[in-house]
Amino acid sequence: MTPGAHRVLDAASRLFYERGIHAVGVDLIAAEAGVTKKTLYDRFGSKEQIVVEYLAARDERWREYLARRLEGVTGTVPRVCAVFDASRDWMTEHGAKGCSMVNAHAEISDPAHPAYAVISAQKRWMLALFTDLVGEPDTARALMLLHEGALVAHGLRIFPDAITRAREEAAGLLAGRVTSG
Numbered sequence: 360m361t362p363g364a365h366r367v368l369d370a371a372s373r374l375f376y377e378r379g380i381h382a383v384g385v386d387l388i389a390a391e392a393g394v395t396k397k398t399l400y401d402r403f404g405s406k407e408q409i410v411v412e413y414l415a416a417r418d419e420r421w422r423e424y425l426a427r428r429l430e431g432v433t434g435t436v437p438r439v440c441a442v443f444d445a446s447r448d449w450m451t452e453h454g455a456k457g458c459s460m461v462n463a464h465a466e467i468s469d470p471a472h473p474a475y476a477v478i479s480a481q482k483r484w485m486l487a488l489f490t491d492l493v494g495e496p497d498t499a500r501a502l503m504l505l506h507e508g509a510l511v512a513h514g515l516r517i518f519p520d521a522i523t524r525a526r527e528e529a530a531g532l533l534a535g536r537v538t539s540g
Contacts, residue, residue, distance in 0.1 A: 364402040366392040372413045376454055380410055380466045407473050410463070414477040417459050422484070424449060436533050438492050439502060443526035446506065450513055450522065457514015461507070482507075493533070505529050 360368070370391035374383040385406050389396045403409045428445040432438050456462065460478045467474050485506065489499035509525030512518065 363394045363398050367394060367399050367402060368412055371409045375413055376456060376459055380463060410474045411477055414463055414474055418477065418481045435493055436530055439529055439533060440526055443522055443529060447522040458510040461511060501532060502529050
């Protein structure tokens with residue numbers, strides 16, 4: 360990727376997360392990135408493709424971040440709790456507006472939009488992760504619901520420390536089903 364393309368993606372990523380995808384036009388992205396619209400279109404082809412690359416890059420960073428957080432953590436309950444802890448810390452480090460995938464889905468609900476596949480794949484990956492961690496699909500779905508609800512409540516600032524509260528609920532759910540070791 361060229362330096363200009365990196366600047367476009369960096370600017371778009373910041374703007375999409377802060378303001379919303381539909382609220383940000385290519386003129387603003389180009390201006391913030393210090394490139395012409397022609398350069399933007401030469402590198403990405405369309406705003407839709409910039410959205411796809413923004414979401415894919417954020418998902419990749421999240422997966423790498425989570426993998427590092429799970430390294431060395433053993434036991435079902437500690438590993439599940441580590442996912443919630445990682446989400447809380449990610450939100451602190453990377454933006455308090457909630458989950459970028461959930462936010463994007465609020466604007467892009469058409470399965471034909473190319474970014475929809477990125478959004479749904481990320482959420483399927485999270486469900487698969489919970490399923491791998493607990494080995495039981497129904498419990499994994501319950502954990503996913505707790506996790507996603509916590510991300511939304513955090514982003515909306517419904518009540519303080521929603522992710523930690525969801526972590527506690529997840530640990531309680533698992534307490535009667537698995538051992539911590």
